[in-house]
Amino acid sequence: MDGKEIAALIDELHGIHRALAELNYRIQRGRRAVAACGAAQKKAADALAARREEKQNLLLAAKEKERESDAAAQELERRRSQLDAAKSNREYESIQIQIESIAYKNDELAEAAFEALTVAEEFDVEVERAETALKEETERLEKTRATVAESEPKLAADVERTQARLRDAEGRLPRDWAGVYVRLIKDFGGEETFAPLTGEGYCGSCRRRLPVETVAKVCGGAALTCPACGRLLYMPVGFVLK
Numbered sequence: 692m693d694g695k696e697i698a699a700l701i702d703e704l705h706g707i708h709r710a711l712a713e714l715n716y717r718i719q720r721g722r723r724a725v726a727a728c729g730a731a732q733k734k735a736a737d738a739l740a741a742r743r744e745e746k747q748n749l750l751l752a753a754k755e756k757e758r759e760s761d762a763a764a765q766e767l768e769r770r771r772s773q774l775d776a777a778k779s780n781r782e783y784e785s786i787q788i789q790i791e792s793i794a795y796k797n798d799e800l801a802e803a804a805f806e807a808l809t810v811a812e813e814f815d816v817e818v819e820r821a822e823t824a825l826k827e828e829t830e831r832l833e834k835t836r837a838t839v840a841e842s843e844p845k846l847a848a849d850v851e852r853t854q855a856r857l858r859d860a861e862g863r864l865p866r867d868w869a870g871v872y873v874r875l876i877k878d879f880g881g882e883e884t885f886a887p888l889t890g891e892g893y894c895g896s897c898r899r900r901l902p903v904e905t906v907a908k909v910c911g912g913a914a915l916t917c918p919a920c921g922r923l924l925y926m927p928v929g930f931v932l933k
């Protein structure tokens with residue numbers, strides 16, 4: 692293999708690794724989207740449960756106020772019936788004073804009961820808002836799940852095809868390149884392994900200027916790494932040294 696052929700092969704390998712990284716990124720992005728929508732939906736469901744509980748508590752509070760008001764009304768009735776049985780003017784007046792006091796309290800309780808019920812009823816808006824939010828989040832989750840379920844098998848098939856291309860390209864590596872390549876792929880992982888030369892003689896990955904002799908050797912087909920970042924140097928397709 693001459694310098695040009697090896698350069699084309701490494702360029703091809705770099706492209707395959709880039710394609711694999713992109714495919715894996717898209718798979719991960721889909722899964723992350725589903726997870727994010729799931730979390731948002733759970734949050735909306737929790738919020739709705741909390742709103743419903745609040746509503747329940749408000750109703751219970753309103754019921755309690757109603758009971759207090761009813762009890763006061765009964766007490767008022769009882770006192771009023773005692774008026775007729777009063778044996779003296781003094782007793783009559785005493786009961787009358789109690790009735791006035793109870794009646795005043797009764798009015799306050801009735802007002803409080805009505806207010807509590809109003810607050811409970813008005814809280815329906817909050818419950819409905821939470822229901823709408825949950826419905827929207829659920830729809831979003833289902834839509835995202837459906838999209839991902841549709842695209843993931845295609846992406847997985849693309850990954851398999853790309854991996855087959857990778858195995859084929861790797862199989863064509865000359866022996867002196869294969870050893871370096873395998874070690875670097877293990878160290879850097881995928882597309883991070885590669886550092887195409889720039890026309891100005893820089894490492895395309897870390898942008899450090901390379902010694903002239905290194906550039907010349909790489910162009911000649913030698914398996915060399917960047918002295919600064921350690922990545923595999925190669926001459927990309929269409930490379931022209933300026």
Ligand SMILES: [Zn+2]
Nearest residue numbers: 894897917920
């Ligand atoms: Zn470098």
